[in-house]
Amino acid sequence: MRFSPEGSHGANAGLKHARDFLEPVKAKFPWITYSDLWILAGVCAIQEMQGPTIPYRPGRTDKDAAACTPDGRLPDAAQGTKHLRDIFYRMGFNDQEIVALSGAHALGRCHTDRSGFDGPWTFSPTVLTNDYYTLLLNEKWHIRKWDGPQQFQDKTKGLMMLPADYALIQDKAMRPWVEKYAKDNDLFFKDFASVVTRLFELGVPFKPDTETMTFKPTNA
Known part of the structure; x- marks a missing residue:
């Protein structure tokens, strides 16, 4: 990059x-x-x-x-689950892992001067929780009427979801994982840690004696 x-x-x-x-x-x-x-x-x-x-x-x-x-080798937020599978299956990830990785959208927000999309996914965009899944399931999402790319917003117009997010609850194989993570934050953390570690290490030729490190967060 x-x-x-x-x-x-x-x-x-x-x-x-x-x-x-x-x-x-x-x-x-x-x-x-x-x-x-x-x-x-x-x-x-x-x-x-x-x-x-x-x-x-x-x-x-x-x-x-x-x-x-x-x-074209990275996820396109404007597309659906077929596209997500095309991207992530190529890297060796399955449906459950795609949904777990999507939970990172609990963090941050979209900016019109960058991606073209606008708004946060959750009410706490600087804290990683399973709120992404609970909101995705429980809020009433409708297409935003504006001059930008297609995206969804909640009834307060304060939150948004991308087409690739909304597609997760429309897919019969992926929705059950959205439901599981919405009910169990610990399970989400466990699966997210596992799959993001794989993503971060994908294709890296580590030397056999490379030490694996963990760090204690300052807020612990």
């Missing part, structure tokens, strides 16, 4: 802000690769936002612009 065109792919919209935020850290600790730094930042962010503990292993290498992937 450091290079064009990958850095400007639609699914990477707005991530420049996060990359720029980490540049002073990279400058202070030049020995860490960008790849390891970004993953480490993700691990720490999840834990600092009261999410589960995520194990971390260093060992990712940085590549040059020639290694940029073609566009």
Whole structure:
């Protein structure tokens, strides 16, 4: 993502802000690769936002612009579950794991000047909970009438869901997992920690003696 065109792919919209935020850290600790730094930042962010503990292993290498992937290999929020399966099955994830990863949408919000979408998914966008699932199931979602891309909003117009979110409760195989995580935050944390660890380590040729580390969050 450091290079064009990958850095400007639609699914990477707005991530420049996060990359720029980490540049002073990279400058202070030049020995860490960008790849390891970004993953480490993700691990720490999840834990600092009261999410589960995520194990971390260093060992990712940085590549040059020639290694940029073609566009279209990342999830498109405007599409449905067939698209999600096409993207994540290729990486070895199943329906349950797709739903668990989607729970990360409990965090943050969309910005019109980045993704084009607008608004937060939950009322507590800086705390990781299973609220994404409970809201997805319990709120009455309708298509927002506006000049932007299609998205859903609740009756208060304060929350939103993307087409790829709403599709989870319309899919017969995925909806049961939405229901399970809505009822059990501990189960969500357990499954989310497992699948996000796999995502963060996907394709990394770790050395056999690489130490796995865990960090104690400052709010513990």
